[in-house]
Amino acid sequence: MKIICIGRNYAEHAIELGNKVPKEPLFFLKPETALLPRRNPLFYPSFTSDLQYELEIVVKISRLGKNIQKKFAHKYYDEIGLGIDFTARDIQKQCKKDGHPWEKAKAFDGSAVIGNQYLAKDQLDNLNNLSFQLFKNGTVVQSGNTKDMIFKIDDLIEYVSQYFTLKIGDLIFTGTPVGVGPVQIDDKLEGFLENQKLVAVNIK
Numbered sequence: 001m002k003i004i005c006i007g008r009n010y011a012e013h014a015i016e017l018g019n020k021v022p023k024e025p026l027f028f029l030k031p032e033t034a035l036l037p038r039r040n041p042l043f044y045p046s047f048t049s050d051l052q053y054e055l056e057i058v059v060k061i062s063r064l065g066k067n068i069q070k071k072f073a074h075k076y077y078d079e080i081g082l083g084i085d086f087t088a089r090d091i092q093k094q095c096k097k098d099g100h101p102w103e104k105a106k107a108f109d110g111s112a113v114i115g116n117q118y119l120a121k122d123q124l125d126n127l128n129n130l131s132f133q134l135f136k137n138g139t140v141v142q143s144g145n146t147k148d149m150i151f152k153i154d155d156l157i158e159y160v161s162q163y164f165t166l167k168i169g170d171l172i173f174t175g176t177p178v179g180v181g182p183v184q185i186d187d188k189l190e191g192f193l194e195n196q197k198l199v200a201v202n203i204k
């Protein structure tokens, strides 16, 4: 399986990192080894001193497809969840400055944290109006709503499937809202989608 991550999909977040709001989706990949095994803590990597959280809506692909038109994109996923796209921000800044790829900063072991639980798409009223929040040690640090996504889920599926065959089990991290920030050892993160806790991780 592969993990496709969308960047800068919320205007206020693009601006907080000093980026322009994109005219077409920006994406990168994480390998399967980036998935943190369920219920494991994330050990703060030794190669960074600025590990940051990015809470994101995650779409789980349920059907094989290529060159999927937007109008059919909804047939390719049944479940929506939450994930945390962990980023070594100091390394990412250096990669950007050098014009290098981001993988060192974004695709390392444990950098993709997902929950055990997903919500069935059919049980959600409107995919373009889902609220989600990240709590750090019990305090809300990030709060987003899918209505603020620049490119909606079906747009993203159409776009990325031009380049990659989507396979069952692939995950799309759909971008993070404003409010990204650092974590420290012993922090506890919990993500809620429509008030249901779907993801949690401790930093060790």
Ligand code: MG
Pocket (backbone or CB within 6 Å): 005, 006, 007, 054, 056, 085, 173, 175, 176
């Ligand atoms: Mg992200």
